[in-house]
Amino acid sequence: MKLIAIDLDGTLLSSRMTISKQNIEAIKLLQRKGHIVMICSGRAPEDIKEIVEKYDLDCPIAGSNGSVVYVNQKCIHSTSMNLVSLEKTYNLLEELNFPFKIYTNDGIYIPKTWQKRVLKLISIDENVLDQFSDEQIKLMTEQPKESVIEKEIDSRTDLSRLTVQKFFILTFHEQTKKHLIQQLDSVEKIAITTSGPFNVEVMDINGNKYRGLKAVAEYYNIPLENTVAIGDNFNDLPMLEKAGTSIAMANGDPEIKKRCHYHTLTNDKDGVAFAIEKFILT
Incomplete structure (x- = not known):
């Protein structure tokens, strides 16, 4: 079993703010094969939930850059500013x-x-x-x-x-x-x-996407070496650096791409689906 953490803006969402049919099908294929897919975004949890429900996805979410994490509608992790x-x-x-x-x-x-x-x-x-x-x-x-x-x-x-x-x-x-x-x-x-x-x-200071990834990995007893992170920008870097496998979007920041194991296509060319097929399922 693997845990795959996927960013939203610039990654799963296209520049038109939509999720393609190919990306949805790839995520659901991962789930059918027994893997856990989570959405890890800088967006507020309420915003992420709305998007997940719109596309009929059922998965853990980590909002506000991993500061708050929900699994099965239950908050399992929260980090707040003093x-x-x-x-x-x-x-x-x-x-x-x-x-x-x-x-x-x-x-x-x-x-x-x-x-x-x-x-x-x-x-x-x-x-x-x-x-x-x-x-x-x-x-x-x-x-x-x-x-x-x-x-x-x-x-x-x-x-x-x-x-x-x-x-x-x-x-x-x-x-x-x-x-x-x-x-x-x-x-x-x-x-x-x-x-x-x-x-x-x-x-x-402890609020970042790695914390969100770690919370879900611990919840499902998945070792960090069995985790995958897909992202495009600096707020993704904590989870990209700690995940067992890191994948950068082709449209991502050049510095982020330097620090990842693999590169995929852009968010307008179903980069998430391509990454799942090429780097995870194989």
Whole structure:
């Protein structure tokens, strides 16, 4: 029995934010052969569950970069930021006026001024919009509507009542991103990573995808040497480095590809299905 951990964005999901029939069939074939497939993503658990259900997949999930893990609808692992690190990170982002989301046990919290912050950041160099589709631009620049999952946050929100798994911060520009990371380096007991060229992500120092992979491996008594990780970016690196076999997407960051055992096709060419057939089933 093997455990295969698969990232979502840039990996299982195509650039159109869909999962191909070939990828779904390959995953279900693995499951029929007795292997365990898990989704390990930077997305919130609620978001992952929605995607998994949409494509009729039944598998463990690790959300917020492995900070919270569910098997059979039961939480088997959770890592949250301590209150001091949480407040320092929040206050810094407020001071610098960044657009950010906080992934918590009570849904996703977003500043009431999200739209203004995004537009201000984009105005530094509007050419950055050339990197996104019209749909992506609309999703980023619209003020999210409050719902059961997404809620607005302001200075009156009591952070101490929340269990925070992750901050997701839009940066858009390389220099802006570097400056933010330098500022965040002053906050103790946090891990800083990125899932793409336009964002920064902050978790507890022990919050990463390796922890998510390890939790599911221990749950099923699968040795780490019998695990496989498939990903494309730096937030995938902890699980790629620790898994028995690591597979990078062709569309992945060049540095990530250097550190993996194998490379597969892009996320728009059924790279996950190709990896399963070529490197796992054989």
